[in-house]
Amino acid sequence: MSTKDATTSLAFEVVKTACSNCNLRELCLPIGLDADDLRKVDELVSTRRRLKRGDYLYRAGQGFESIYAVRSGFFKTDVLIEDGRDQVTGFQMTGELLGLDGISSEIHTCNAIALEDSEVCAIPFSHLEGLSRQIHTLQHHFHQVMSREIVRDHGVMMLLGTMRAEERLAAFLLNLSQRFKARGYSPAEFNLRMSRDEIGSYLGLKLETVSRAFSRFQDEGLLSVHQRKIRILNTAGLKKLMSHQRA
Amino acid sequence: MSTKDATTSLAFEVVKTACSNCNLRELCLPIGLDADDLRKVDELVSTRRRLKRGDYLYRAGQGFESIYAVRSGFFKTDVLIEDGRDQVTGFQMTGELLGLDGISSEIHTCNAIALEDSEVCAIPFSHLEGLSRQIHTLQHHFHQVMSREIVRDHGVMMLLGTMRAEERLAAFLLNLSQRFKARGYSPAEFNLRMSRDEIGSYLGLKLETVSRAFSRFQDEGLLSVHQRKIRILNTAGLKKLMSHQRA
């Protein structure tokens, strides 16, 4: 829990539930909405929900009716199959959307769990569909968001299908770094919100392998690692490693 | 090339480009459109494109303007990264959509390649957005299709992240089987349109591993395999194998 995070969530305490004065606007919404449209969007986002670390935002099997925008905090989504195996399918941070998987069958297909105290905006999906019939740019923006999710998943498939352990971890860290950067945080230094086990699950590796890869990165001077505190020392090195042909 | 396929594509030669009398309607379109809406949809699907085996429907990097519905034939999509590695991200058959990845950035992010002589309907995306602003059910149907793609990708991530070789192949075959069945073909006997190498790429395995798994399945009496002709002899056995706890 860095100081920065603390002040950020403190700031959120006082803002009202209104997209029009939300400082995540540029992440969530299409640019260039006029005042009238913005007012409509404000009405769309009806409720906010506050979750404590470990709380479920929704569970696989539950009925779907809203998607959620992360206002503050950090989430993971995971799916599990009958025989007990499970897999983390993604980590979501401020400004990212959760619940798109539920649209297809009106039932959530994964669990969404807060990895730290968090806050989300619930967006009733039928309202969103209604409003996006009125506002072209909102409609298009939403389609882009869904499409981006598909592209992201392809990236993960690529990672799982063709990369070796160290490449996967490098790709993961660079991705996180970039997302923190996009939110105004340091791209070089950040706290992991998830355990080694959760990283491993996401990357298709065992926690021991993740741990070893961290150690090796540190030995090679690419990273400094203290528990979940990461400092990237050599971004170029990580990138090179990530796209390195297997010998 | 089974007889069935030949007659099917022959039948397509004579139908006009009109969704209203397309026998894929129930796959592509929401049910319950009235005559007026159907006419509008007919106008939406402006052009058809015929491809020969090996032809690219689109390439990564090309500008995006349409999504495509497979009318007949069989496709694969693949992504490749700078260092030469690539991965098949999916196989698409009759009634399935291609190109959703291009919406996010207006640029295609993968290649789509015909694995046999095929035919597609091009659906200009801006037209689709326009029409789905008018027809609620079309809008919702489209959202469901995108969401289903996300769910499907999660399934593949699960497969790549947690399953071993034989489980992956079993899951793959059962999935194909079901999709053939849904299209009125035999779920037990079908021709693979893709090489062992392409299967391997999709499943995150080498072709030798795929081949060995096929052989083992045959030894165990689960399958009969002759080149690309597959006959499933024991569906239950495959299912059991697929969800088998690792020892």
Added chain:
DNA sequence: CCCGGCGTTTGATCCACGTCAACCCGCTTG
């Protein structure tokens, strides 16, 4: 009918990662 090529099969060996196990560290609790 023979030839050449490509996709596939099969065998032998190797190695990256999984597994199992011990231990450590920082934190909480009595």
Added chain:
DNA sequence: CAAGCGGGTTGACGTGGATCAAACGCCGGG
């Protein structure tokens, strides 16, 4: 302050699938 505990690290060893290599079978062409 000791005990307990969950998460993380590290080491020794096992193994599933990759790699390397050879041979096969189908198929089209001369």
